[in-house]
Amino acid sequence: xxxxxxxxxxxxxxxxxxxxxxxxxxxxxxxxxxxxxxxxxxxxxxxxxxxxxxxxxxxxxxxxxxxxxxxxxxxxxxxxxxxxxxxxxxxxxxxxxxxxxxxxxxxxxxxxxxxxxxxxxxxxxxxxxxxxxxxxxxxxxxxxxxxxxxxxxxxxxxxxxxxxxxxxxxxxxxxxxxxxxxxxxxxxxxxxxxxxxxxxxxxxxxxxxxxxxxxxxxxxxxxxxxxxxxxxxxxxxxxxxxxxxxxxxxxxxxxxxxxxxxxxxxxxxxxxxxxxxxxxxxxxxxxxxxxxxxxxxxxxxxxxxxxxxxxxxxxxxxxxxxxxxxxxxxxxxxxxxxxxxxxxxxxxxxxxxxxxxxxxxxxxxxxxxxxxxxxxxxxxxxxxxxxxxxxxxxxxxxxxxxxxxxxxxxxxxxxxxxxxxxxxxxxxxxxxxx
Amino acid sequence: xxxxxxxxxxxxxxxxxxxxxxxxxxxxxxxxxxxxxxxxxxxxxxxxxxxxxxx
Numbered sequence: 439x440x441x442x443x444x445x446x447x448x449x450x451x452x453x454x455x456x457x458x459x460x461x462x463x464x465x466x467x468x469x470x471x472x473x474x475x476x477x478x479x480x481x482x483x484x485x486x487x488x489x490x491x492x493x494x495x496x497x498x499x500x501x502x503x504x505x506x507x508x509x510x511x512x513x514x515x516x517x518x519x520x521x522x523x524x525x526x527x528x529x530x531x532x533x534x535x536x537x538x539x540x541x542x543x544x545x546x547x548x549x550x551x552x553x554x555x556x557x558x559x560x561x562x563x564x565x566x567x568x569x570x571x572x573x574x575x576x577x578x579x580x581x582x583x584x585x586x587x588x589x590x591x592x593x594x595x596x597x598x599x600x601x602x603x604x605x606x607x608x609x610x611x612x613x614x615x616x617x618x619x620x621x622x623x624x625x626x627x628x629x630x631x632x633x634x635x636x637x638x639x640x641x642x643x644x645x646x647x648x649x650x651x652x653x654x655x656x657x658x659x660x661x662x663x664x665x666x667x668x669x670x671x672x673x674x675x676x677x678x679x680x681x682x683x684x685x686x687x688x689x690x691x692x693x694x695x696x697x698x699x700x701x702x703x704x705x706x707x708x709x710x711x712x713x714x715x716x717x718x719x720x721x722x723x724x725x726x727x728x729x730x731x732x733x734x735x736x737x738x739x740x741x742x743x744x745x746x747x748x749x750x751x752x753x754x755x756x757x758x759x760x761x762x763x764x765x766x767x768x769x770x771x772x773x774x775x776x777x778x779x780x781x782x783x784x785x786x787x788x789x790x791x792x793x794x795x796x797x798x799x800x801x802x803x804x805x806x807x808x809x810x811x812x813x814x815x816x817x818x819x820x821x822x823x824x825x826x827x828x829x830x831x832x833x834x835x836x837x838x839x840x841x842x843x844x845x846x847x848x849x850x851x852x853x854x855x856x857x858x859x860x861x862x863x864x865x866x867x868x869x870x871x872x
Numbered sequence: 873x874x875x876x877x878x879x880x881x882x883x884x885x886x887x888x889x890x891x892x893x894x895x896x897x898x899x900x901x902x903x904x905x906x907x908x909x910x911x912x913x914x915x916x917x918x919x920x921x922x923x924x925x926x927x
Contacts, residue, residue: 689905803905808898827897830880832887834901842882863895871907 539741588739614691627678642726653682699729820855
């Protein structure tokens with residue numbers, strides 16, 4: 439190949455591959471315009487100092503950032519920048535609207551053949567018709583992992599032929615003032631999700647329902663118990679109701695009910711959207727034949743009602759917390775035995791003893807006093823003035839009442855004494871259930 | 873055993889309703905927020921029960 443010399447200015451062309459590096463002058467930027475082929479850049483030689491700040495855009499990042507690149511303290515991220523977070527999920531504070539959902543508290547006792555409120559607090563059985571059905575309810579220690587108790591119903595006498603108006607269910611009720619955040623009767627009405635653990639010897643399709651007492655509206659859903667005698671977690675989401683306001687007061691506003699034995703009167707009309715309650719909308723879709731055999735039982739625990747359309751982990755509360763919540767509706771003053779303190783009484787007159795009693799926390803409403811009476815079941819201990827039971831209550835509020843005895847007693851006006859129980863069956867409680 | 877209902881007076885005023893069923897005695901305050909009282913009112917209205925006058 440010939441070499442061309444271009445006058446006095448230098449060499450114009452050099453044979454390919456003949457200029458050694460020692461003969462190349464330092465290259466300035468003007469000699470490096472245009473693109474540099476990737477092949478001309480050695481691997482792993484560009485460090486961060488040679489990348490302009492902010493110059494790496496999304497298109498030049500590999501898809502996905504692995505966890506190994508996200509160790510250490512992460513920068514604060516504004517909630518407004520987060521996406522795909524489930525809407526309305528409560529991420530802090532109390533989320534479970536149900537009290538005693540883990541069935542920890544059973545102030546009335548652990549086993550009963552009675553219906554209604556009889557064992558675990560805040561949950562009761564409701565029965566309508568059902569001429570034969572007899573059930574024992576229990577606070578059971580049979581429970582899924584993570585729970586210590588469950589509410590058990592065990593059929594002891596079967597309902598041999600379910601009639602159209604038969605109805606048997608588990609119910610818990612909530613106050614309206616605790617449900618205002620659901621925003622019912624507005625365009626912003628919120629969905630709620632009910633989750634619970636169940637176990638039953640009787641497989642089938644069961645109905646679970648919400649009922650708003652203030653406006654008599656309801657909605658139902660179904661769930662399947664697919665495996666007998668096996669704990670299963672069920673989740674049901676109910677849409678918000680854009681009609682039917684929930685009263686902002688301390689009264690019964692929302693019932694959650696688990697249908698167990700249901701006659702045909704209660705299943706005929708679809709009710710998977712909110713609507714005015716009718717018998718036929720009460721338990722639509724329920725086909726399980728629970729209660730038709732003495733082999734039937736039903737366990738329930740881990741009940742949680744929370745805002746949103748996602749069931750999150752159960753909110754475990756301490757026994758003490760649940761007990762205080764339950765005592766808003768029911769509390770026991772004396773539960774059997776001799777020499778249990780009842781309170782301090784004084785002779786208002788020679789034949790009347792008054793005892794002012796302050797409840798353990800404010801109750802939902804002025805409560806009913808329930809007690810068991812019998813010969814000398816109670817006594818003014820200092821004067822040994824025994825009495826069978828109280829004569830009445832007065833000045834009753836949500837905070838306190840005056841319990842008085844105007845029979846059996848005789849003493850000196852102004853004389854004061856402690857009052858004690860005197861019998862294994864002595865019992866005094868206050869009830870303000872919904 | 874059927875429940876027996878009776879008003880309880882004190883100082884010439886009705887202070888509660890006594891509900892007696894065997895050895896179980898309850899005193900229901902005169903307060904419509906109390907569900908027992910509300911139920912008693914309904915049962916009376918429906919003609920299912922009567923409440924005896926106070927002694």
